[in-house]
Amino acid sequence: MNFKRPRGTADILPEDQPYWSHIYSTARKVANQFGYRRIDTPTFEDTDLFQRGVGDETDIVQKEMYSFEDHGGDSLTLRPEGTASVCRAYIENGLHNAPQPVRLYYMAPMFRYERPQAGRFRQHHQFGVEAIGDPSPQVDAEIIELGWKYIADLGIKGVTLRINSLGDPDGRVDYLGDLDRYFRGAIDQLPKIDRDRLDRAPLRVLDSKARETQVLADAAPRSLDYIDGEAKEHWHALLEHLENLKPVYPDFSYKVDHRLVRGLDYYNRTVFEYEPVDAGGQGTLLAGGRYDPLIGILGGQETPAIGFGSGMERMILELKKQEAQIAPSTGPEIVVVTLGDSGATGAALATGLRAAGVSTVLAPSRSMKAQMRYANNQNAANVVIIGDREVETGVASVKNLVDSGEQSEVALDATSIAAHVRSTGNQ
RNA sequence: GUGGCCGUAGUGUAGAGGUUAACACGCUAGGUUGUGGCCCUGGAGGCGAGGGUUCAAUUCCCUCCGGCCACCCCA
Known part of the structure; x- marks a missing residue:
């Protein structure tokens, strides 16, 4: 019996390395252009960090984590995503004492126990950025711009940006109530999958793939109609900043999509997602949002923050699909x-x-x-x-x-x- | 986790219940004396794993493993 690599993992052979170099160097370059500095955190962390940070109710925590007990009896988990670790490092290293916002980026492997598919692996790599310590919508725009520039500089074309605002947690109570009432009023028209979802994660009913649900979701209450006060100001200021991007990046455009929600618990206000126009099932190339509550949840002082994560394997898939020209590896002199x-x-x-x-x-x-x-x-x-x-x-x-x-x-x-x-x- | 499709040399493909499993690319050795790319000739290398049916299985059946697709979820 020969050894095989574990399911959902990949050997990255020399032949493929030019793609990886291209991704790494572009990511580094763009991050530097925006003043982001690299941070590396451990590959594994206390299991609690992800349970608290990512959200106990999320699928990631419920069934996708590679957790194990070490010889000392501690429960550790292979990092399933980057943000929780970075925030932990921010708190632990007293980065709140550095000039705010602290701009960080990382490039690292992530681990999730998932059923593999094209564009979905058990070990994959992400380039992510986090701007911590500034509530200004200008930072939201900066992060979105950085993501745009990254994708554009990679040479990927035809990518669409969708954005939405989830509002703030306290303001969301009304919204969730109305949303729940709305869908329950039409519960007969919901497929069973979405009835379950309504109990588990009501927001997710909005981005259901079931045709009949989509029709309902289109007419469902919109979080943008519920946000008020600072969240509302924040949203409109962000849109203004995004408009200012258009003259600089001729191809830049965005679509407000009230059905866009994100899977991780910690998001508030701005959420966004980049995907190719002809995206298949696992198409999302880059996604993120604001997560002001997270650092408080992890035991730090309330600190606003925003960031994104992007899958390198998916970028490579897209580069290959678009037959982008990548600098080939060179031979010896x-x-x-x-x-x-x-x-x-x-x-x-x-x-x-x-x-x-x-x-x-x-x-x-x-x-x-x-x-x-x-x-x-x-x-x-x-x-x-x-x-x-x-x-x-x-x-x-x-x-x-x-x-x-x-x-x-x-x-x-x-x-x-x-x-x-x-x-x-x-x- | 659910459902479906698939699994033949390194890669991409062809193939029949029964003598030496085919082709292309790649690899390798040659094509006279010390010169690559093109061309010609030779060679190495394979039926994902384990059971079962059968006189006989790579081909049929089951299990496992892996890939892909949809869902779930997500980057």
């Missing part, structure tokens, strides 16, 4: 081909070349033809050929593999060859 008894000389040369900062690979000891083919398949820029002749005369043949295939004679020492390769620009 030099492959050293040795003939006859020149193996030792070749190895020493390789060492010298690397010391000179030139990436160098020694071809496997096979026939010359095979070594040349190897160099070609490695995408090498040049080969250095060393045979008995070269060892005697002290002059090596350096052949450019990229275009011309032209060959020159260069003194057989690392410095000369490094200089030659650099000067030809074929690195």
Whole structure:
């Protein structure tokens, strides 16, 4: 019986790495442009953190966590999402003493026990950002803009942004009451799945996929009609900020969708979601919202915050679907081909070349033809050929593999060859 | 967690209840003496796992494992 990788996990082979580099470097770049700084938190945390932070009632906590007891008897859990950990770190490290807001980003694997599907895995990776300590709608707009720029810079097109406001928790009581009354008034028309949902998570009835529910949901009470006071001001200020984005990003647009709700308990006010126009089942590329109550829930001082998470695997899926051009991985600058008894000389040369900062690979000891083919398949820029002749005369043949295939004679020492390769620009 | 479709070399595919399971790409070795990419020839490599039915199973049945689709949920 051979070993297989655990269900829902993936080996990321060298072939796929250009996509990952592209994602990582774009994420880093955009985060930096907005003044966000990287934070890394542990891969596992106290189980309690997620139970409190993500919400005891959520599916994530109820049935998707990888929890285990360690040898000391503590219950730990592989991080299912990023926000709770970042907030814990914010509190624990006294980041409320830093200038507010604290702008943070992370890129890390997440773990959820789910049934795998395209775009849904048991281990996946997220790029996420959090702006903690500023209630201003300007920060909401900043986060949304950052998400937009990230997706645009990745080279993904045709993405739609939907936003909504859930209002504040206390103001939501009225809304939830009316919503509940509304759906119960039409309970006969609801499929059983949505009747259950009505008990479990009434908001989620709004984004049901059942056709008959959608019709009802369209006419259902809207949270935007219930928000008032600061939440309302906040919402309208946000829309204004978003309007100001349009001249800068010609493709930028958004759609207010009163049926947009999010699955995690901690959200309030602004929620938003980016997805491809032709999204299938697991289409959401990036999603987030404001979570002002969370830090208080986790034992910190009441601190407003907002952020998003985005799935890297899903971005790659979309990049492939759109056949986006990604910078390919490059081969070594030099492959050293040795003939006859020149193996030792070749190895020493390789060492010298690397010391000179030139990436160098020694071809496997096979026939010359095979070594040349190897160099070609490695995408090498040049080969250095060393045979008995070269060892005697002290002059090596350096052949450019990229275009011309032209060959020159260069003194057989690392410095000369490094200089030659650099000067030809074929690195 | 529920329902459905699927599982043949590294990858993509073809295939019949019964002698050596096919093709392409890839890998590898050659195509005279020390030069890659194109071309030609050879080679290695496979029926996801375990049971069952049968004289005989890779093919039929069951279980498990895995992938995909819808739901659930979510990034």
